[in-house]
Amino acid sequence: MVPIGAYVAVSAILFVTGLVGVLVRRNFIIVLMCVEIMLNGANLNLVAFAHHLDSLAGQIMSLFVIAIAAGEAAVGLAIIIVVFRGKIATNVDQINLLKW
Amino acid sequence: MTFDLNLTLSDLLLMLPELWVTVWICVVLCVDFLMPRMSQRAIAGLSVAGMGVALGFLLWYYIEGTNGVLFKGMFVLDRLALFFKILVVGVSLLVLLSSIDYVSRFSFFKSEYYFLVMMAALGMMFMSSANDLLSVFITVEFSTFGFYVLVAYLRDDLRSSEAGLKFFILGVFAAALLAYGTSLVYGETGTFIFPTIAQGMAHMTPGLVVGWLMIFAALGFKIGTVPLHSWIPDTYQGAPTPITAFLSIAPKGAAFAILLRMFFSTLAAFKPQWVWLMIGVAMLSMLYGNIVAIAQRNIKRLLAYSGIAQIGNILIGMAAGTRMGADAVLFYLLTYLFANLGAFAVVIAFSQTTNSDEIEDYSGLNRRSPFLAFAMLVFLLSLAGVPPLAGFIGKLYLFVAAIKEGLYTLIVVGLISIVISLYYYLVVVKKMYISEPADPTPIKVSGVLQSVIYVGLAGTLILGIYPRPFIEYTVAATTIFSHLGAVPVVTTLP
Numbered sequence: 001m002v003p004i005g006a007y008v009a010v011s012a013i014l015f016v017t018g019l020v021g022v023l024v025r026r027n028f029i030i031v032l033m034c035v036e037i038m039l040n041g042a043n044l045n046l047v048a049f050a051h052h053l054d055s056l057a058g059q060i061m062s063l064f065v066i067a068i069a070a071g072e073a074a075v076g077l078a079i080i081i082v083v084f085r086g087k088i089a090t091n092v093d094q095i096n097l098l099k100w
Numbered sequence: 101m102t103f104d105l106n107l108t109l110s111d112l113l114l115m116l117p118e119l120w121v122t123v124w125i126c127v128v129l130c131v132d133f134l135m136p137r138m139s140q141r142a143i144a145g146l147s148v149a150g151m152g153v154a155l156g157f158l159l160w161y162y163i164e165g166t167n168g169v170l171f172k173g174m175f176v177l178d179r180l181a182l183f184f185k186i187l188v189v190g191v192s193l194l195v196l197l198s199s200i201d202y203v204s205r206f207s208f209f210k211s212e213y214y215f216l217v218m219m220a221a222l223g224m225m226f227m228s229s230a231n232d233l234l235s236v237f238i239t240v241e242f243s244t245f246g247f248y249v250l251v252a253y254l255r256d257d258l259r260s261s262e263a264g265l266k267f268f269i270l271g272v273f274a275a276a277l278l279a280y281g282t283s284l285v286y287g288e289t290g291t292f293i294f295p296t297i298a299q300g301m302a303h304m305t306p307g308l309v310v311g312w313l314m315i316f317a318a319l320g321f322k323i324g325t326v327p328l329h330s331w332i333p334d335t336y337q338g339a340p341t342p343i344t345a346f347l348s349i350a351p352k353g354a355a356f357a358i359l360l361r362m363f364f365s366t367l368a369a370f371k372p373q374w375v376w377l378m379i380g381v382a383m384l385s386m387l388y389g390n391i392v393a394i395a396q397r398n399i400k401r402l403l404a405y406s407g408i409a410q411i412g413n414i415l416i417g418m419a420a421g422t423r424m425g426a427d428a429v430l431f432y433l434l435t436y437l438f439a440n441l442g443a444f445a446v447v448i449a450f451s452q453t454t455n456s457d458e459i460e461d462y463s464g465l466n467r468r469s470p471f472l473a474f475a476m477l478v479f480l481l482s483l484a485g486v487p488p489l490a491g492f493i494g495k496l497y498l499f500v501a502a503i504k505e506g507l508y509t510l511i512v513v514g515l516i517s518i519v520i521s522l523y524y525y526l527v528v529v530k531k532m533y534i535s536e537p538a539d540p541t542p543i544k545v546s547g548v549l550q551s552v553i554y555v556g557l558a559g560t561l562i563l564g565i566y567p568r569p570f571i572e573y574t575v576a577a578t579t580i581f582s583h584l585g586a587v588p589v590v591t592t593l594p
Contacts, residue, residue, distance in 0.1 A: 008287070015280050022273055031269060038276035045283035053290045058283070061234050061292065065279050068241045072272050075248050079264045086258040 007048035014041035039069045114168045114177045117157040121222045124150035132211040143211040144200045155189045173293040176231040183577035184228035184357040191350045192221035198552045199342040220246030227354035233282040233292040251339040263338025270331040274321035281314025294366045322355035323411050326384040336404035345444035364581050371421050378419035385412030386517035394524045400457050420501040423584040428497040430574040435490035439482040442556020446476045453543045464537025473532045475553045480525040482560045490563035
């Protein structure tokens with residue numbers, strides 16, 4: 001049996017990978033992917049804890065997280081398409097009409 | 101483990117306002133779909149009527165003092181929840197009204213706009229009742245989804261799309277923090293429900309600290325405090341102005357409902373640990389918001405930065421951590437509602453004629469429309485906290501609550517930030533009253549917008565001159581925090 005600490009470590013690695021990606025990468029689609037990685041880290045944690053604590057609540061929450069991540073991807077890609085149509089750019093640096 | 105919810109019809113009555121809004125949203129959407137020839141104004145009227153009925157339900161519940169718990173503690177209805185629901189529904193009513201003229205200029209998707217506004221309002225109504233980390237996550241995302249689309253609604257205007265994109269990136273980032281923080285707290289305590297979590301936390305472990313910090317950061321994104329504030333100016337400037345007004349009050353109010361439940365009930369035993377967090381965030385928000393606001397040339401950006409500072413002010417009440425502090429938070433949100441919504445209504449009315457949000461173009465507004473200039477004067481002075489307007493009483497209440505807890509440094513920073521804010525508000529006032537207008541044509545204000553501005557004016561003046569009934573109203577809402585000490589005002593509500 002794999003100890004709970006191993007699951008938590010993997011989920012922390014996933015979360016930090018996503019976090020660094022969001023902060024470092026400049027392409028919107030990759031930023032969106034990194035957020036999905038962060039959410040999946042949370043999911044792994046929830047499922048592992050649910051099994052460890054013998055409580056179903058965590059598994060139920062992970063289903064909701066998956067559903068909301070799907071909704072986020074849909075809305076986010078739609079917004080990216082609108083921006084792309086107006087201005088051929090998917091990089092954060094090139095979107096700079098609004099500042100100060 | 102049982103799955104018996106023991107749900108009866110009378111339990112569902114606790115959710116009646118939400119169920120009503122859900123049904124009404126479907127009705128509005130179907131009416132628009134089945135009768136494509138129906139005018140945009142009729143759809144707006146339908147939406148306003150539906151939200152008006154919901155407001156009626158909520159006020160009735162408030163007077164009756166209806167309370168209860170649904171779904172094993174996930175959904176709680178008490179006066180605190182009802183207070184925030186009334187706030188959210190009231191704001192969405194005023195936003196719907198001030199949108200009517202704005203939306204008529206759209207070339208596409210006119211009625212879906214109202215649908216999305218009501219959807220976001222529904223999410224925030226559920227947020228006010230969330231008493232469980234799972235429902236916090238779902239309701240926060242539910243309400244934010246509507247806003248993502250609404251902020252980017254003007255698809256021919258690149259600034260709107262850009263605002264939507266920036267809002268979206270930080271929004272999903274906050275959602276990930278919320279989910280991960282929730283998973284950590286769940287791992288340590290084995291439950292999502294706030295009261296049970298409180299029992300499960302004997303002392304703070306590293307996992308709990310990181311988890312709660314992440315949850316606080318995610319809610320800090322919603323209210324727009326300093327670490328996660330960077331979306332606010334850009335989003336406020338680019339979004340359709342009625343949506344900016346909506347975004348500047350309703351989600352913040354609903355997030356404060358969650359923050360109050362979290363910090364004042366669940367984490368009440370750990371106040372010595374989190375009070376420093378609140379003090380730090382409050383100081384940074386007040387100073388940052390007010391100092392950067394000085395440099396602004398666009399009225400929407402100015403109000404955005406002043407909004408960051410106003411949230412810093414509200415956090416003074418959170419830092420106090422007493423029932424009086426909670427009370428001051430609620431009362432300040434009311435004063436902020438009227439002044440901020442009124443100011444944005446003036447901005448909408450002004451840009452309708454002039455198509456501009458630049459402060460430079462407000463020169464000589466008094467010559468062009470004395471009504472708009474006077475209304476803006478009252479709202480800005482109330483935001484700055486000048487007596488006898490509502491903002492003064494609100495700030496006084498917050499400061500008294502903090503003084504009782506001995507938070508003198510925080511008070512000093514608060515007073516300094518008020519002085520700074522007075523400067524940039526008065527710059528706008530000077531432009532309106534002393535400078536000469538470049539184009540002296542009078543500005544016409546439509547009847548609906550005028551009524552919204554009158555509501556703002558009435559609220560700002562009444563809360564400033566005769567605040568007693570409203571303070572009683574907020575005191576009744578904070579009875580669930582009676583373990584945190586008394587309030588020096590006698591309540592008359594049953």
